[in-house]
Amino acid sequence: MRIFAVKAVPNQEKIMGPWQMVWSRFKKNKVALVGLIILALLVVSAVLAPLLTPYEFDTIDTLSINKPPSLQHLLGTDDLGRDYFTRILYGGRISLQVGLFAVVISVILGSIVGGISGYYGGWLDNILMRLTEIFMSFPFLPLAITVSAIVGNNLPGEYKMYITMMVIGFLSWPGLARIVRGQILSLREQEFMQAATALGLSDTRKIFRHLLPNTVGYIIVYATVGMASAILTESALSFLGLGVVPPTPTWGNLVQFARDSYVLQYRPWLWIPPGLCIFLAVISINLIGDGLRDAIDPKSQR
């Protein structure tokens, strides 16, 4: 996939950069734009949480526990009297952050492994690809459950967020490593790499400044899809009580209230809104991902 295309507009001498072209194709895709707007709303409400609500997410108010939704408490209060709307806003902060950083970790690992493997080839490639295969045969969710429970066992609750991020990130890089390696295998045979060699550039520079930037389209598409699934995994882990734990709110551990059959039946405002937030975040990211794929690589359109 080459995203570098120059489109000269007659009489205007205007040249569009590759990312401008991607953007101009992306914004024609109405569905993807809707996804972008939903995600932007969720992100903004998470970032501006302190301005949108007068409450703190962890202020316990024993005088108003288990209140139904009202004007004071838009989504009522939980069993400790905390304002639930506030907890959902702050929960979004954590859920989105965990998803983002998990993807950052997996993209860094995947590009480095894929880059080195594809560039050097030979025995190094062999070892790294066997390793990737082994990581791919790990049963993802059971392993994530076990590792995050064991590693997070004796840590204080507030660190669990970082553990969850790292577990998801460290387990989800192999797919990207394979894609990047495949791309680099063909890129390294091209003329610009001969030029780079002729200029006497170091291997590190060749890999990180010349080869990897050419795979960035794939990496971005992978990262979007990866972020959607990282958010899903985090929410599932936190729902089971094995990811981020209260008092730190995340959308996943807020849905946990539904495990109490009384709450499930009579206080649906406690578990449906956070569940919907997860769904909206994931579907909007998936829409953006589809849009980006079509915009970056118009040939793949179906």
Next chain:
Amino acid sequence: MLKYIIKRLLHMIPVILTISICIFIIIKLTPGEPVGNQLNPKSTAEERAAERIRLGLDKPIHIQYLDWLGRTLRGDFGQSYIYKRPVKDIVGHFVVNSFILNLGVFFLTFLISIPIGIVCAKKQYSKTDNFFSVFSLVGISMPSFFFGLLLIFALAVHFKIFPINGMINAGSETQGFERVKEVLHHMVLPGIVLTIGSLASLVRYVRNGMLDVLHKDYIRTARAKGLSERKVVYKHGFRNALITIVTVLGFWLPGLFSGAVILESIFVWPGIGSTLVDAVNGRDYNLMMAIMLLFAILTLIGNLLADIGYALVDPRVKVGEGNS
């Protein structure tokens, strides 16, 4: 073919060994003393030391691993801490329940997704196709536990059509056909969630695989020589699309079992997934190790089956030369 399968089975050995080493190390890294868990809190320091020696915990870690591996190979997975019974019996008991649930879902998904995928590809951008595109997108974006809870809320709590959870009614002593009916009734809700989740991604793959094939030149040739549309789509098209479908099955099949972990624990389905969650919460290390190993083996078997299927549907794959 047999040679190919044996070769692939041999390939699995180093992978399983590596996985088992990783699992072993992760569990050994756990802060805290596994002995403390299993002895009563009043035990003296000497008793603890004696127990450590009895369990071989005083030896260096690689010796401990080899001991564990030796015992595992002889089929001895140790005693479960929460169930107070041999791990082997417990896993054997629960794995059957997981198979009942997952095999049902597997066949249902398989039977539904292929025809739908073909129809969508045949009539690209039709109403049916668009409907299923949206369905797929919603299906892959929906957290399975949330969907499960919504179904319980609507169909079990509000309209009491299905039981809330479990595999049989509490204290039920039904036999034979009645028992089957009871289990099926309990299976409906978790089954729906799992099937819709898998359908969402499979329909998409079948459709795209089929579309790729239908745009190939040989399909145009088949049409040009006047074959009926039926023959073009099913004989020339579908047989080639099967290759993609089988590849997809390879990574979907193992995912099925591990994906069921969350649903099993929501619906309190007594399978290995919910047992794993119990083991993790109860710090039952022996049980955890055994289940993790089982999941790893299931994953590898899934991959193996996909490879065999691949060789079966695509005559171009040269069996025996096996470059995996």
